[in-house]
Amino acid sequence: MAATRVVTQARTTSQFILQALLRSMLEHIPADRCLRDLFAANHQLGSRDRRIIGETLFSVLRWWGWLRKLAPQYFLKAMEDGVSEAPLHVADWNGVLSAAWLLENRFDLPPSVMYWLREAGLYPEFFEDVPTDTPIAARRRYLRPFFQKAKRDMPPLTLEELLPEWVPELLAPEEEVDYRKLIEWMQQRPPVWIRAQVTDQDRLRAEIERESEDAVHPIVHSHLRGALCIRHAGTNLRALPAFQDGRFEIQDLASQCVAFVCAPKPGEQWWDACAGGGGKALHLAYLMHNRGSVDASDLREFKLDELRLRARRDHFNNIRTRVWKGVAKEVPRDRYDGVLVDTPCSCSGTWRRAPDGRWNSRPESLNEFNALQRQLLDAAALAVKPGGTLVYSTCSMFRAENQGIVGSFLESHPEFILARHVNPLDGTESDGMTQIWPWQGDCDAMFTAKFTRRRVQ
Numbered sequence: 001m002a003a004t005r006v007v008t009q010a011r012t013t014s015q016f017i018l019q020a021l022l023r024s025m026l027e028h029i030p031a032d033r034c035l036r037d038l039f040a041a042n043h044q045l046g047s048r049d050r051r052i053i054g055e056t057l058f059s060v061l062r063w064w065g066w067l068r069k070l071a072p073q074y075f076l077k078a079m080e081d082g083v084s085e086a087p088l089h090v091a092d093w094n095g096v097l098s099a100a101w102l103l104e105n106r107f108d109l110p111p112s113v114m115y116w117l118r119e120a121g122l123y124p125e126f127f128e129d130v131p132t133d134t135p136i137a138a139r140r141r142y143l144r145p146f147f148q149k150a151k152r153d154m155p156p157l158t159l160e161e162l163l164p165e166w167v168p169e170l171l172a173p174e175e176e177v178d179y180r181k182l183i184e185w186m187q188q189r190p191p192v193w194i195r196a197q198v199t200d201q202d203r204l205r206a207e208i209e210r211e212s213e214d215a216v217h218p219i220v221h222s223h224l225r226g227a228l229c230i231r232h233a234g235t236n237l238r239a240l241p242a243f244q245d246g247r248f249e250i251q252d253l254a255s256q257c258v259a260f261v262c263a264p265k266p267g268e269q270w271w272d273a274c275a276g277g278g279g280k281a282l283h284l285a286y287l288m289h290n291r292g293s294v295d296a297s298d299l300r301e302f303k304l305d306e307l308r309l310r311a312r313r314d315h316f317n318n319i320r321t322r323v324w325k326g327v328a329k330e331v332p333r334d335r336y337d338g339v340l341v342d343t344p345c346s347c348s349g350t351w352r353r354a355p356d357g358r359w360n361s362r363p364e365s366l367n368e369f370n371a372l373q374r375q376l377l378d379a380a381a382l383a384v385k386p387g388g389t390l391v392y393s394t395c396s397m398f399r400a401e402n403q404g405i406v407g408s409f410l411e412s413h414p415e416f417i418l419a420r421h422v423n424p425l426d427g428t429e430s431d432g433m434t435q436i437w438p439w440q441g442d443c444d445a446m447f448t449a450k451f452t453r454r455r456v457q
Helices: 002-027 031-041 047-064 073-081 089-102 111-119 136-149 179-186 201-211 253-262 279-287 300-312 356-360 365-381 404-413
Strands: 191-195 227-230 246-250 269-272 292-298 319-323 334-344 384-394 416-418 431-435 448-454
Touching: 002 031, 002 073, 002 089, 002 356, 031 047, 047 089, 047 111, 047 356, 089 111, 089 179, 111 246, 136 179, 179 292, 191 253, 201 227, 246 279, 253 269, 253 279, 253 334, 253 384, 253 431, 253 448, 269 279, 279 292, 279 334, 279 416, 292 300, 300 319, 334 365, 356 384, 365 384, 365 404, 384 404, 404 416, 404 448
Parallel strands: 269 292, 269 334, 292 319, 334 384
Antiparallel strands: 191 227, 191 246, 384 448, 416 448, 431 448
């Protein structure tokens, strides 16, 4: 690539990265939405530019706990003061942007990143002897040259700084959760998981490999039926013919486990009460072999529009949609064989692939989530038939949203009991509640509780 093109690309992409970063961190808008809006408004950006912008933005957010020590003071002050605007001086960010790539343990630096590194006053040669399998905690050493260049002493940079300081007290007790292990997993780039909607997984895998532009090699999960892992895919998977024809969906491994815990049978009636874009509703319909019915509801009509499009593409004719505002008076009593309540939550379990959530979340918001979670679970439970199944799930790691909600629900609903089930990831038996952690499947964290409604005596 010619030198002038490299400079132009590096400056252009850094400008867009910082626009998205400022909007995400100061206006508290999800980073993936910032990127969508940015790309929609700038069609001139090519695939290489978009990839650099997206990967750098998420790397900065993933390592922000350390990188903020290199960030401009005026930006940190804007965050502290809670203002939604800050100056955008690209030259002040070259060190942060290039350091983010090094912290990811990636030394095959694209030309734009090399430019940022040189503009920060450093050179790739400084990092030639760094091993590519450096443990997470030891990667702080990559930042030493940046602090030396700024004539500053490097601060301690503890592993714990990579997550908000209030997180440990909201998790399970220390003997149940290895916090340092959790952080190390949160710092690893997540793979893409897809869910096959065909029985011949090997044929699907071969088709994806054949149709992909950058040698994508899906890996079939050893235990979970239909799950395939794709690491660092550069190909737009949604553009592949197999996706367009509904032969696979993009869905995290932990999320796929929820429908398996539900275990719907063909011919049954199910209600996905908080369906959102419908990933789990589609999975329920697939497991039911398109027989029976899946009612999917959400407060947001545009999410149901998305689900209707996906159901049409995936050839499911047993999914019906309706708006539900979460109130009990709109719930049909004793109608369904099964009800799934995948409630809004802190989304702390997705912080690995949505790292902006770490810095935009506040612990005090849990009280609002808890009230909504309890309201939705109480109301949706009215729709379960005697002998039927109720499943509660969140993509959260926090006990107050998980075990806490389950405990309070059981106290006030003696007609329900926890239902033992098998953890879909490893086949171990659960007492009714399953918390999946990233290291169990290279995936998000996900909580699921399964209840059975007692039959009338």
